Amino acid sequence: MRICLVAHGYPPEERTGVETYTAQLAASFAEAGHDVEVFAACPDAELPDLALRRAVVSTGSAIYGVTRVATNSTPTNPEEVLDPPGVAARFASFLERERPEVVHFQHVIKLGLGLVEVATKAGLPTLYTHHDYYGCCHRYTFLRPDLKVCQRPNDSEACARCDVALGLLNSVEGLGDYQMGVEASALAPEVASKLAGLLDGDAVRAGGLAEGELEVAVERRQSLDKHRLEVFSTLGRRLSPSKFLAEKLESTGMGPVEHLACGIDCEDLLPLRITNPVSAPAPGKPLRILYIGSLVKQKGVDVLLEAFHRIQKAPGAKQRPRVELTLRGYASDSNWVSELSSRALEVGARFGGGYQRAELPEILAWADVVVVPSTWFENYPIVIREALAAGRPVIASRLGALSESVVDGKDGLLFEAGNSTDLARALGRLLDEPYLLEKLVSGIGDVHSVKDQVEQLLRLYGEQLAAVKGENFETAPVHMRAFLQRCSELEQTPSRELFRGVLGGLGRLADGLGVRSEDSQVSVVLERAFSTGDEAQSLLRDFKRESSWLRGALEGATNSAAKQSERMTWLEESLRDRDATITSIGAERDEQRQSRVGLEGKVEWLEATIAGQEETRAANDGELLWMRETITGLTEERDYLASKLASLEEQVSVLQGELVESKAGHIALEQLLRERLHEVAESGLLALRGQEQMVTAGLVPLFEALEEASGVRADPSLTTIEGGLDNLVAAVQEGLVNLQHVEAKLMTRVHEMQALSEEASQPMVRLLLARTAVGSRLSRWKQGEFIPKNRGTQ
Amino acid sequence: MSAHQPVTVVIPALGNTELLDANLPHLFAEFTSRNVADELILVDDTGKGELAVWAKEGLRDKPAKLVIREQNGGFAAALEEGIQAASHAQIFSMNSDVRVRPGFLEPLQVALASQPKSEIAHRVFAAAPRVLLNGNEDEIESFAKCQQLLGLLTTRAESPQGSLVKLPEGNALVPFAIGGTFLFRKADFEELGGFDSLFAPFYFEDNDLCWRAWRQGLCSLYVPSAVVEHHHKGTIGKLLSPARRRAAVERGELLFNWKHLDDSELLDHIALLYRRTMDAWLADDREALIWLQLALDSLEEACAKRKALASSASEATSKQIQGELMHRP
DSSP states (O other): OEEEEEESOOTTTOOSHHHHHHHHHHHHHHHTTOEEEEEEEOOOTTSOTTOEEEEEEEETTEEEEEEEEOOOSOOOSHHHHHSOTTHHHHHHHHHHHHOOSEEEESOOTTTOTHHHHHHHHTTOOEEEEOOSGGGTOTTSSOBOTTSOBOSOTTOHHHHHHHHHHHHHHHTSSSOSSOSSOOOGGGSOHHHHHHHHHHHHTOHHHHOOOOTTHHHHHHHHHHHHHHHHHHHHHTOSEEEESSHHHHHHHHTTTSOOOEEOOOOBOOTTTTTHHHHSOOOOOBTTBOEEEEEESOOOGGGOHHHHHHHHHHHHHSTTGGGSOOEEEEEEOOOSOHHHHHHHHHHHHHHTOEEEEOOOGGGHHHHHHHOSEEEEOOSSOOOOOHHHHHHHHTTOOEEEESSTTHHHHSOBTTTEEEEOTTOHHHHHHHHHHHHHSTTHHHHHHHTOOOOOBHHHHHHHHHHHHHHHHHHSOOOOOTTSOHHHHHHHHHHHHHHTSOHHHHHHHHHHHHHHHHHHHTSOOSOTTHHHHHHHHHTSHHHHHHHHHHHHHHHHHHHHHHHHHHHHHHHHHHHHHHHHHHHHHHHHHHHHHHHHHHHHHHHHHHHHHHHHHHHHHHHHHHHHHHHHHHHHHHHHHHHHHHHHHHHHHHHHHHHHHHHHHHHHHHHHHHHHHHHHHHHHHHHHHHHHHHHOHHHHHHTHHHHHHHHHHHHHHHHHHHSOOOOGGGGSSTTHHHHHHHHHHHHHHHHHHHHHHHHHHHHHHHHHHHHHHHHHHHHHHHHHHHHHHHHHHHTTOOOOTTTOOO | OOTTOOEEEEEEEOSOHHHHHHHHHHHHHHHHHHOSOOEEEEEEOSSSOTHHHHHHHHTTTSSEEEEEOSSOOHHHHHHHHHHHTOSSSEEEEOOTTEEEOTTOHHHHHHHHHSOOOOSSOOEEEEEEEEEEETTOTTOBOOOEEEEEETTEEEEEESOSSGGGSOOOSSOEEESOOGGGOEEEEHHHHHHHTSSOGGGTTSSSHHHHHHHHHHHTTEEEEEEEEEEEEEOOOOHHHHHSOHHHHHHHHHHHHHHHHHHHSOHHHHHHHHHHHHHHHHHHHHTTOHHHHHHHHHHHTTHHHHHHHHHHHHTOTTSOOHHHHHHHHHTOO
8 A cells, every 4th residue: 555644744853752653653554565655844954945855764674755845934924834835735746746545644733734635635535643732723732822721722712812922922032942832930020911911811911912903813813723624624534542632623523533542663662671670769779760752841841850859858858769860852942951951950860861762772771660741731642652661650740631641550640730749749659659669560551552553554544545436447438448447557656656667668668679688677777877866856846946936036027127117118208207397397496586586575575564564553552542542531521521411411301390390380370360360350350449459469479479480570560450450461471471481591591401412422422433443443453454555465 | 443333331339329310311412422332331339239229210221231249349449340341342431420521432432543653652552531620621630741750750640720731732642541531442451450459449540550551552642622520529538538548649659659660760769768758757747657658568569560560571661651751742
């Protein structure tokens, strides 16, 4: 069977769990007689980005190919993290050449989901073994950037907060390899607070987020999660070495995930159970504790160092057997490793550095117990299998999938993740409980080997292959079937095999045609000569890609030159336009200069005008002062005239009253007189005559009253009776006439008073009018609206 | 030989009766017009006798016979079986998607009887009509050329679009009669051994037959005054992808070369193939490798047949034939 394995790295460049497992699987398949081609990411600064390099790996009887793609570009956004540009196309060309029958993905981080899409599109059976949480967490660990375990799986908002929080860490300098996260204690308090605020959704503490930043991040993460789910849903088979991970993956809705334990290559470790059995600690025989694995933060090595320190400093430590701790492993986070090594030195632990797989038996032979203090969920750590295979119990965190790998009290012990006190307690039990270590060793069972797994996987591959609907030749006419079938076979043949087959065939053809027959090995020679290895082919592909790029660049440059030429033409036209504009502007400038001269004259005139206006204003100020004084005088005059008018009006009123009373008295008196005179004349003339004396005496008061009333002395002649009545009538009539004269005089006086009043009121009116006109003028002048007479606007 | 001899027209057919309904009336009309007892032999190549029912009506009262093959064998095998059943000495082979135009047979018969103007050919083996692609007057697919250069003998249609090339207006020598649509003598066909199964399932069997004839002094003649239309509605196009049709063509050409390439060209040919292989490998051109491998699958048979042909010392070389064709009228 032609099997393609895909991994995000490969030994010797990468030697952590998945890479090591993939290499063991490839070798085992090859040893079993299958054709294996591995496709792996491998940054290589010496090569062009995305260059492919195939190497033949030979381990014992196993020979297989490993094609590395130079993933030199760094993703610039979450989309590129999920699908690095160009890698899928390179994988497609790899599949086209190698023609695997089945593709088994181990990991596609750094390679991209596009690889799964390419394989699916090619109609190939696909399987994916999930080695971590990549299928349901874009950080593949369920660890937040503050290294706390995520409590909100399948929540795009929580994932988006991780993105934004990581962006915050990006802006903090001196964090070392912070991509997986940084503990709050390693951050400045304000940064730690903001980080926690971002991750916990505390807007106040998070503060400073650009408007809509989180919404955009959520939308983007939703889209990416959806894409990831769709791609993983298309896989033919999804496998997980742990049930814990399988459940997490299934919770996304990607479909069933089968639990299938990974096998490891442990043939070199099994003999240790006999040759180097674990012995219980005793005086003179220390308890040897080993850590092997990646030295990254989430592996909890710092917790182990603290636990080791606690054991040594614990009361009664001197009465216990000694403890020794060795750390072995690789790391990319130099800051973190530096911290660990310093701490190891402080607490007396041995920091052994990295190791080759071949050294593992020796490393494990030294140890009594292996500690796996991870602070993340883990999945199926190979180191646990390796330790158990070598007969070494494992002390592991009680977290995630780890409790599936270590059975507490049977083949190891579990402790609370991240709790150095609890780890120290567990290790202390090994020192204090005489038979515990022995019991744990005896509890170790068989370890699933890679050979066992090869058989399981081949069965799965076979099932997947059987499910693929092959080409149906039965519908074609009989005479075509053989040809079609042969075409199909050759189309499925790897290019390398085709090449070899054709070269061999050409040798036979040359023989058959009689061209030469002496050297039957020519084809072998030719093959060697032609295929100076895959290197020549790879270089040619690179050159093709490069020349393609150069062609593109040339086309771009040509287009750019054409555009530049167009732009030049445009610029020349533009220049001409601008020349014309400059000429026009020059003319305008001259006009403006002339205008400026005119304006300067105008300015002078305006300045003179302003001076004049200022003078006028000064004069006006004087005038204003004078007018104010005038107004004051006029006001006083007005007040005087008003009081005088009031007095006169009062007099007029009195006189009018008097006049009215006089008129009324006059009329009443006239009426009375007429009535009395007529009565006296008619009825008592004789009596009156007889009583001349008495009447005469009686008339005196009357005359006096008349005199008093009319102011006219009665005629003395009236004192005689003879002719006295006529005289009296005449005197009364004369008195009436006099009264009329008095009335006329009074009226004349009234008119005079009125005239005088009117005359008095006119200056006051003028004064008021004058004041109003002056006020209005002043107001306008102050508001700048003053317009000099006879000038108008310029 | 009289131009009015009767002719047996042989048509290998699969199950497409619509083509027969559309095209046979034109053929029978020609038979009627000629009135010389021409006959049709329709070969049922379905392997299931599927045409039998149709033939009861379709061939009723027609000068036609139905030959039913027990197993599908392709155009060449079916044609051979039809030829064996032919009553007349002259055979016109044609595809079921060919529609004849009135008067097409007579010029072919005249040409077949003519004396070729050739130094190496003494008789006409095949007379090929002007085959109009899809009935278009300016798309002629039956005028072929050949070239033996740099270790490769190629025989291809001059141009499917006649407008690009000035084709002769009169009869002209051609390397082969394209498309299996040509008039020939049954005796010549049998003497040549018929089609070579090396080229099965299809393509290049007509090139090979005519080239073998050429090598024995029997030429092929293009007769533009005889006109048929080829509507390309046959089976191969429906069943095979363009890539696989191309593979069959390339394979056929290589086998044709291995049979007929002059000895003097073989070294260049082998070098050329190595070069092709190298180029294909370096350029990830898998198809070229597949073509080579398909031909190499039959290399022993091809080499054996080459040796059998070479045993006749009097045969013309490919270079001679090419020289003859370069000076064709």
